[in-house]
Amino acid sequence: MSDLNERIKQITVKKSGVTRLTLSDFRNYQNLRIECEMSPLVITGDNGSGKTNILEALSFLTPGRGLRSAKLSDIKCLNSKSENGGWSVAAEILKNDEEYLIGTGLQNAAEESAETGEQKIYSRRIIKINQQKISQQAELGKYISAIWVTPQMDRLFQGGPQPRRSFLDRLVYAFDLEHAKRTANFEHLYRQWFQLLKSGCRDTKWLESIETDMSSLAVAIAAARRELIARLNTFILNEPDDIFPDVRLELDGPAEKMLDTEPAIKVEDFYLSHLKKQRNNVLYNESPDGINRTDFRVFFRKKNMPADLCSTGEQKALLISIILAQTKCQILDRGFAPILLLDEVTTHLDNQKRDALLQKISDLSIQAWITSTEPQNFGILKNKAQFFAVRNNSIFSL
Ligand SMILES: Nc1ncnc2c1ncn2[C@@H]1O[C@H](COP(=O)(O)OP(=O)(O)O)[C@@H](O)[C@H]1O
Ligand SMILES: [Mg+2]
Numbered sequence: 001m002s003d004l005n006e007r008i009k010q011i012t013v014k015k016s017g018v019t020r021l022t023l024s025d026f027r028n029y030q031n032l033r034i035e036c037e038m039s040p041l042v043i044t045g046d047n048g049s050g051k052t053n054i055l056e057a058l059s060f061l062t063p064g065r066g067l068r069s070a071k072l073s074d075i076k077c078l079n080s081k082s083e084n085g086g087w088s089v090a091a092e093i094l095k096n097d098e099e100y101l102i103g104t105g106l107q108n109a110a111e112e113s114a115e116t117g118e119q120k121i122y123s124r125r126i127i128k129i130n131q132q133k134i135s136q137q138a139e140l141g142k143y144i145s146a147i148w149v150t151p152q153m154d155r156l157f158q159g160g161p162q163p164r165r166s167f168l169d170r171l172v173y174a175f176d177l178e179h180a181k182r183t184a185n186f187e188h189l190y191r192q193w194f195q196l197l198k199s200g201c202r203d204t205k206w207l208e209s210i211e212t213d214m215s216s217l218a219v220a221i222a223a224a225r226r227e228l229i230a231r232l233n234t235f236i237l238n239e240p241d242d243i244f245p246d247v248r249l250e251l252d253g254p255a256e257k258m259l260d261t262e263p264a265i266k267v268e269d270f271y272l273s274h275l276k277k278q279r280n281n282v283l284y285n286e287s288p289d290g291i292n293r294t295d296f297r298v299f300f301r302k303k304n305m306p307a308d309l310c311s312t313g314e315q316k317a318l319l320i321s322i323i324l325a326q327t328k329c330q331i332l333d334r335g336f337a338p339i340l341l342l343d344e345v346t347t348h349l350d351n352q353k354r355d356a357l358l359q360k361i362s363d364l365s366i367q368a369w370i371t372s373t374e375p376q377n378f379g380i381l382k383n384k385a386q387f388f389a390v391r392n393n394s395i396f397s398l
Contacts, residue, residue, distance in 0.1 A: 014096035017367030025077040027053040044375040045390035051371035055341040063137035103128040148341035157307035161295035197282040215271040222255040243356040244321040246301040253294030316348040340368035
């Protein structure tokens with residue numbers, strides 16, 4: 001066994017993942033409970049039976065709005081009998097064999113208006129760890145981490161850069177829990193800046209103070225993205241997979257490029273002057289560029305072929321290469337295993353690659369949730385996985 005696999009094994013003998021998942025009024029499930037082992041779990045069912053909803057629920061155990069980036073109010077079960085409640089996801093989890101409870105959901109609360117005395121109902125996201133409410137979502141990342149692959153990501157390498165950037169940022173969060181805060185703060189400032197300019201604000205002091213904050217955040221974001229890309233590239237170069245193609249990752253953005261040769265402080269200055277020059281563009285309806293133009297490019301290393309020119313199956317294989325490398329890097333770096341949420345992951349893979357992927361997941365000895373409409377595709381996991389079927393808004397152990 002290679003040195004690296006040995007090191008991974010030493011970490012994954014201690015188990016990390018979900019041992020029990022309980023959903024209340026979450027999408028199509030009024031009540032659902034799953035007792036889970038630390039093995040692959042295969043969930044099969046017809047289209048629309050509720051497979052992705054289970055993965056989405058699991059994704060809410062990590063910071064953010066889940067794998068569908070959903071509006072939180074859309075998640076509440078439309079057939080719910082409870083009138084006032086929201087929805088909730090509760091999980092008993094292990095992190096390196098230590099037990100924790102995580103609960104999250106949307107709760108309705110009533111507030112009396114100080115002026116009118118009227119009762120106003122509002123909803124808010126609640127997060128609890130071991131029954132204690134926490135205010136910072138990033139805190140969740142200390143206990144559990146999830147990496148997901150969804151059918152929407154089959155087109156990740158095509159089209160505009162926004163979904164690629166979000167994908168990349170999620171990979172960064174896993175190593176750098178502050179990154180989520182940075183990107184959220186940047187977006188908030190950017191919107192504020194944009195609105196001010198659109199409304200004709202000429203308060204240059206105010207604008208410049210926002211621009212200064214944006215510049216330092218933008219460079220911190222660019223640096224964190226560069227670090228992730230370098231980490232994965234080095235890993236893939238040193239530990240090429242035997243089945244899935246080697247990928248080369250590249251960041252393409254002005255700040256990122258400049259960081260190759262210039263110190264961060266200089267890049268911040270460049271960014272600041274760049275933003276100032278953009279003020280007029282915003283005013284005259286031309287979209288400003290900058291960090292928002294950053295793209296994340298993926299190449300099939302051996303063919304030196306950009307991913308968007310590769311076949312659909314090749315693109316899926318490239319995506320899986322990135323995910324496998326990320327999973328292993330995370331185990332080694334953070335000292336505990338992420339859970340994998342693999343929604344219809346075998347689509348577009350030939351039989352050899354499908355079986356190789358399932359075998360690799362099983363060998364990693366981590367918890368992976370795999371959905372499919374095709375139960376017959378999982379023969380290789382016989383006796384190695386838990387099998388479930390979903391129908392009629394319930395789940396059945398097979
Ligand atoms: N808030 C909701 N309340 C009840 N049902 C919902 C809600 N949101 C989505 N659904 C239902 O969930 C089903 C989709 O589930 P999904 O997990 O995506 O299915 P699949 O098994 O194909 O992955 C659809 O039938 C949809 O109508
Ligand atoms: Mg689905």
